[in-house]
Amino acid sequence: MEDKKDFSELEKKVxxxxxxxxxxxxxYYDFFEEGTYVCKNCGLPLYRSQDKFHSECGWPSFDDEVPGAVRRQLDADGIRTEIVCGYCGAHLGHVFTGEGYTEKDTRHCVNSVSLRFLPKGQKPEKEQIFFAAGCFWGVEHLFKRFDGVLDTExxxxxxxxxxxxxxxxxxxTTGHAETVRVVYDTKIDVEDLIKYFFEIHDFTQxxxxxxxxxxxxxxxxxxxxDEQKEKAEKTKAFLLKRYNVATKIEKASTFWPAEDYHQDxxxxxxxxPYCHYRRTVFDKDIPISLD
Incomplete structure (x- = not known):
């Protein structure tokens, strides 16, 4: 995350x-170039330009967020719903529904100073993906040791x-899976993370x-x-030629951190780990095609 001293007073206050x-x-109020909006504090993607619309409310408006990127919580006024970066907690603005602006009937009203825009074709420096593979203690332990992983939770x-x-x-009874947030440097290929995920647990169970x-x-x-989804589906399709793969591929939703004593x-x-270790699933010596 960036050092707060590098921000303007307005950015700090917001x-x-x-x-x-x-x-x-x-x-970014009257700004509609193609690209991605990332959190100015931590740099993770929050919004895509295709979800931005002109609401004339005075602030940038989006009717959808990057999956798993934004957390909703009750505002201090006890009435509105505040939105914050799901990773670092930086304040973004508020979210409203029932206004009828778009078919999704949702308006993320976001402060421009909470965002940084990356034009189409420019990759963010980091992204996040979420993996569920049994007890999250072991999954996190192994991903923390993967070169290019910046943070886990x-x-x-x-x-x-x-x-x-x-x-x-x-x-x-909650429907939740024990899950690990993996924040990674985009200099690495997320396909390698996905392959590693399949190698550290029994994906047939x-x-x-x-x-x-x-x-x-x-x-x-x-x-x-979309890149993560495509590479996950491609990898799973390759494995299905040899295994009964139980792994599901789903769009990320709200991530709820576990209690502190579970972290690390x-x-x-x-x-x-008592049931997680790396197994050989993909041949490391011969480059393989997943097509």
């Missing part, structure tokens, strides 16, 4: 103190319960991983971009 820039003054995704606890997820049973231990790739669990305890 992103970290939840202030609002004056209407009709933002750099364990939590829950794919269910219906908001802000679930670990105890609630373990009941198997349904709602199970080793001794752990239940829907919360299912195998899922939660994608946040094996680094804290000095233990090692």
């Amino acid at each position: 992103m970290f103190e939840k202030a609002t820039e004056r209407p009709f003054t933002g750099e 364990v939590g829950f995704m794919g269910g219906h319960k908001e802000n679930p606890t670990y105890k609630e997820v373990c009941t198997g 349904v709602n199970r991983q080793g001794p752990d049973w239940g829907e919360q231990y299912r195998s899922v790739i939660f994608y946040t971009s 669990y094996y680094d804290k305890t000095g233990g090692t």
Whole structure:
């Protein structure tokens, strides 16, 4: 993440103190070039230009976000719904529904100073993808050691319960899977991360991983971009020629971080994963085509 001292006073007030820039003054209010809007604080993608529309409200408006990128929470006023970067928590603005501006009937009202625009063809420096592959302790432990992974966090995704606890997820009634957020440098190919995901767990098991049973231990790739989806589907199709692949490929939704004691669990305890280790699935010596 960027150092707060590098931001202007307005940027600091908006992103970290939840202030609002004056209407009709933002750099991206009347701006419709093709590209991607990333969080000015952490650099992860938040919005795509194809989801931007002119609402005449005074601030940039979007009717959709990058999957898994934005978190909604009750505003301090107890009425509105605040939106923040799902990764770093920087304040973005507010989200409204029921106004009828677009078919999606949603308006993300975002402060320009919370965003940085990347023109079409320019890749963000980092992206995130979410993996579920059984107990998240072991999955995180192994991904932390992958060259090019910048950060990891364990939590829950794919269910219906908001802000679930670990105890609630373990009941198997929340619909969530134990999931690891993986933030990676885009200098690496996300296909390599996806292959690694398949190599560190048994992707043929349904709602199970080793001794752990239940829907919360299912195998899922939660994608946040078209590139991730395409490469995940391509890799799965290749594996299906030889294996019964139970892994699902789904669009990322809200990621709910697990309690602090679950983060970096094996680094804290000095233990090692009991059902996660790297297996040889893809031939490393011969470049393979997944076509």
